[in-house]
Amino acid sequence: MVHRLEPLVVRHTHRLPSPAGPAGEGAVAARQFDAALMSVGFKLSAELLARLSGLSEGTVLDTAVRTLGTVREMVGDHVRHNTYFIDFPANVPDTYDFWTGCIAEAIADDASRASVLEQLSDGVVDLLTLPSYGRYQHTYAEMLGHHEELIAAAGDRVTVLHLGGDADAEVTALYLALAGSSTPLGEDALPDLEVLAGVCVDGPQPEEIPVRENRAVINRARLRAGSALLLDTVTDVLRLACAWSDGDVTLLEPTRLRGLSRPVRRALLAGLDSVVAAQPAKLADVHAHREAWKRLGERLHPHEYPQWPHAAHVFAVARGEKEARSFDSRVEELLGMNDIIGAVKLLRSAPGKLFRSLDRLLRHSLDQEERATVADVAEEVVAEVSGRVVLSVREHLANRAQDTGERRVFVNRLGRAWVTEDDRPPVLPPERERLVAALDAEVRRRLPAPGHLLIDPDVLDVALPLSGRATAAGLGVLPRGSVSPVDGELLRFFVYWKQNSHRTDYDLSALMLDADYATVCWLAYTSLKDLEGEHSGDVTEAPDGASEFINLRLGAVRGDFIVPQVNIYAGEGFEEVEESFFGFMLREAEQQGRPFEPRTVRMKSELRGPGRVALPLAFLRGPDGRWRAKWLHLYLKGHPAANRVEDNRVSVATLLRGIVEREQLTVRYLTGLMDATTTTLWDGATVPEGPVTYIGLRRPDGLHPESRIVALENLRDLVPA
Incomplete structure (x- = not known):
């Protein structure tokens, strides 16, 4: 159980529960573990390295294997990222030359010659019918042989893993933090909360569960365990019924309710009865979801349970037989x-x-x-x-x-924007x-006195996480509307997807816009290279997984905006594929390396949303000439098939303008209201000796043990109750 939950703790807190095992001489294995972590952009804190060094070699190795698997998945290094063009970003051909080369190869092939000649006679050739188009022409190992080792650079990402408490304490603390969150959790965190709720059902509970969706998944875990339900409105019961049927606990989408066993029906009706008996006025809440209540009544059979008459009133209101004005x-x-x-x-x-x-x-x-x-x-x-x-x-x-x-920009809870x-x-x-x-x-009245406030300047323009749904799951992902600095000569986007049951073709593109949001150029499978950079080539199916990349030289970019996007050309949607994620890397020009180098990854986010076009973020050139990332996490409806950057550039530009011109509440706003005794913008060098309130993107090593630390993984703690 401990090992099963350990990845949750690492992902959510960047803390490794204190490894348990016999004492021994684990120093050599611990240093090897640290070196392996550094190859994927992670590192052990000094305290964690010391703890591992005092354990047996076997314990350290077991811990290393588990942890490396977790962090590699966090950064996207758990899959093989091949490229269509084996030398990418070198030797990427001109688009027209590449296409005509594929046609020439097809004509030379006895199996495809007749079909291609027939298409040519009609004046249009379907690229997907060409044997050498859209499918890897070499193995992953062969691709690696064409690339030199990555040269280490001071700007490479280093994410520190810190030493946590014992496993039970870390699991409990994570459960209490997620369950008691004052803001809604993201779609990735809700399943984790339910797992933790099942484990912690008999342990400490948060004083308050302010987010109703959190309460629903916790109640499902408690219902499975036979524990008392946490209910204070009739809608809590309806949310629980939807959760039990694996439906939408926000009640924004209809849920197909399952048949319920007698124990479940009794638990729901008893809970409903107690809520209404205590406060009959809460019957008025039924009107907001009358149809859902009618469907639930068909599953609960309240007439079979006369011992709970107040529960029956709920369904009478839903049917219009009893008045309860809302x-x-x-x-x-x-x-x-x-x-x-x-x-x-x-x-x-x-x-x-x-x-x-x-x-x-x-x-x-x-x-x-x-x-x-x-x-x-x-x-x-x-x-x-x-x-x-x-x-x-x-x-x-x-x-x-x-x-x-x-x-006026509208964004719904799923990230659909218009x-x-x-x-x-x-x-x-x-x-x-x-x-x-x-x-x-x-807000100033509610904020706790921070004492000595230590701030990482890079966090100041991060938007306050008022909802977890405004942030995608992943590593280094900031809330929608945040702005963060981009330092490096080369910017490289990547997308990975693995289809589930049907041929699926995702296309990575990058749109360049000028200061007036007019199109300058784009990189995509229809435009493989330009002054700005190169595209790694079009992959049109992904039974074993596929990757596409775009390499940009920031100094050569014309225009003031770069908008990467993932278009679904054919096949399964973002929520239907087995796996899909997007990210970007930053490098210096001389670093070389493979197309995908995990320690240069600055962000990796899951692609899980509606629509057929994903807009994870955009890049803005500031008045000082420096580039900054503006986080979007948006999805456009797009077309059912054949989405291309050329076809949606006007709608993307309009949406980007609306987002860029909107004022966001940021960490800068909140820290400006804090009554600190001392405020220090930290340069990352000298660590204060005494306790501080630290706010930054990453938790630094060496802070006083009594410090309060707010980093990206618990940024929601800044939002006052």
């Missing part, structure tokens, strides 16, 4: 009568709903008196609103310019500025 309907009725004051007075009892309605209330207020009342009530109840909502509203108001006609013109009336400056000041004051 809070939202009462608010809508007042707004429909233009009774803003009445709506505000009603919303006072639901501060979260009030804050989510602020924009609507302010822009529909008829006069200054009504707008002032809205602001008065918001200031009165702001202390009762969750920190995530306070920050979300603060960011929203900062982006509500007085002038209309600006672009842009439209903003035709809403403005939120006038007096109320907007007043509320922004009130929200800033409330």
